[in-house]
Amino acid sequence: MAAENPDVMQIMELLLTAEIFNQSPSLTENDLPPSILAHYLDFDLQGVERPIVVTSQDVKKIYGIDNAPDLLRLLPFIHVEDSGSRIGLLDFDLAAGWFGGRDTLPAMQRNPVLAHYYQKFDPNVSYIEARVANKPVRRETEGAEAKIEDLWEEGGDVQDLLKLVTIKTPEGGRDRLADLVLTEDQREEIAKAGKALEYREYLRHIGLYEIGKILFVGPPGTGKTTTARALSQWFGLPFIEVKLSMIISHYLGETSKNIDRVFVLAKKLSPCILFIDEFDFVAKTRTSDDHGAIKRAVNTLLKAVDDISLVEDGVLLIAATNYPQLLDYAAWRRFDKVMSFTLPDLVMRRKILGKILQKVHADIDLDELARLTEGSTGSDLRLVIREAVLNALLEDRKQISREDILRALDEFNRRNTDYRQNTNS
Template sequence: MSESRLDIVELLLTTSVYNDHKELDENSLPRDIRKNYWNKQYKGVPKPVKVSLSDLEKLYGIENQKAAVQGIPFLEIDDVGYKLKLTSFDVAADWFEKQEDSIERINNNPILAYYFEKREHEHADYNAALEFTRPKEVDREWLESLQERISQEEGGEDMLKLAHLIAPEDIIQPLSELVLTSKQEEKVEKIVKAITYRDYLREIGLYDVGKVLLVGAPGTGKTSVARALSEKLAVPFVEVKLSMITDQYLGETAKNIDRVFELARRLNPCILFIDEFDFIAKTRTSDEHAALKRAVNTLLKAIDSISLTNDGVLLIAATNHPHMLDSAAWRRFDEIMEFPLPDLEMRKEILDIVTRKIKGKMDTEEIAELTEGYTGSDLRMIIRESVLSALLEERTELTQEDLLDAIEIFNARAIIKSDEYISRNFT
């Protein structure tokens, strides 16, 4: 039987088991099936799920659906609603179990793993399949459902305008593609454990956890790590730049801060990432305007009020200027993660990751030696410049000379940005 027919039988078995067992929810559905039947208003996949011929094209690209289902003896079509159903579930399940790649399909499908585990299938493992599939919070559809609900509430639209929301499935760089120091890896593991044992932390009354400050120069990976944690933890990413929520009327700035934190609570579990943290939470001086002080105090109080254990919000702030933060701001964070410039070994590893899909003869070790003081962002810019320069010559393979030329171009650009160049040419 063709691969498409095997897909169809798996779909019908999956939806049948899902419909018949109230203990199973949308988190147990394979992601492609879950996304296809997702209902924004319901914020899930309501039961019963009914499979139609059109679903076969949406899920598997099957254009001639009736031809695809012909010859499946335990399946019938409702000619009125074009719905599909199994005439004998047991026969279909027995047939499916005997197929060549059934074990792999069962292991990747929590619903089928649940069913076959109860039938004492030696390879079926529901919990392992569930971990493979990942929860609904990973999906874009889940986040869109929350956004739609919030937008319909009073003041909801105003809250949503203040933040950039990203679903975990849309995160481009996972942690596996980032190069971290050993200390950073340890901090990340602590964060993961705090999320995993959130209920335990609540039970023992440990509430002041899950507030992390990322410190480092621009381009060292602060935002990339924060976003990668979203993908790792399977929670939405709520990104806020303080410069974007600062209003000419400072009283409105304080309101915007409160709106952002309320939005994070509505979207929980999530990561609230505050970029440019020093923009407001800077060292306070006696000659500051009283309204600015109130905005700073509002931010600090908002940080105090939010909790990973109670609210399901992991707060991550980032700053390029740690010297501008006063002690009151520093005290709000239980973890400080430093982002130094990458050393020689890290630079080579970054270059190896960025060039892994690029054809050509390249000595990344030499490039790493020539790029001391470069950030990870700088290294990626060099590879981008190399690729674009090669494309000008209709080449899709890089040479070492391409990389060396890109370094020269980058260094020339750095000179143009320097204070000395600007003072010499524009003053």
């Protein structure tokens, strides 16, 4: 058997996987290997769009190989489009035969799409077994439920702690990334976190540990909490949510212990997401001349954040704050990523409105409404639409008129102004 350039073999695996997937309606996104799935998964569709098209840019993004057309030039069954950079198979049977004749059994055994095709020819390949071996990053839900059940069986300490944190299975929450409008940067950070999860072993191997602690920063109502929760479903990881004010203020003497317990819990549930909301609470207590116990607690927290690692412990840590300016360097430097949540611009507002109104019969031009809501957050937009829906329901209408919405917007703006005046005085 010929030894081939591993890059060529990876590209060939991708091309064949795409082609077989496109031709076989019975195969689903869950049959795709994680790296291919992560690349082609559509945030909005919550699925993979058929047909899967492969370009040199795709190859670069998935495998970091940037000279695909050159590498493939000598293979007679490959076609590279001159205009674009689309890469296709001229002759599937020839390509499949070529690939099958090389040292590719391991690929067939772990890639269900390939297995689906090659099991017809090779008794060592089984689609069902490949499905079991193929663990996409998301949908890794089975173990999680059992682990959470086990927690409830445990004794006093854990029971007390469970009152202070919220734990959800990946399917347990109702927040979905598909309902959120995210910026390109945010999507990219999410994709990177997904890769880090997927390639934990590799990252450990090369000694890259400073990964997997993300700070969400932005004004109230811009989607920080919702995004964190939605990531649980997206990555198929259980979710532990902690509000710092809860564990710090309620049990002053116990605070340091609670913090340690939360992190121990996260390691027990690993792989999981640990979400620490209201992280600025750290800052508030640091600057004020508070009780020594709080200072100790803050130091415990910062040390715990230091000690936990995605690569080693399988815990993706997300913290959120409205007040980044309150955080001092000691807190900042513990995060390897800062994801900004900003007020949505016109285009984003238009998209958010589209999502909110998806199932609502509303007679309004979304472009107009987007223009009228400058300065509003996603949360504001939801509130306005909710009021409009309720106003219409008062008259037993499920059809929302332009007037309903404009009136709700007006009320919302008035209330907002009142609020600002009251809080400024």
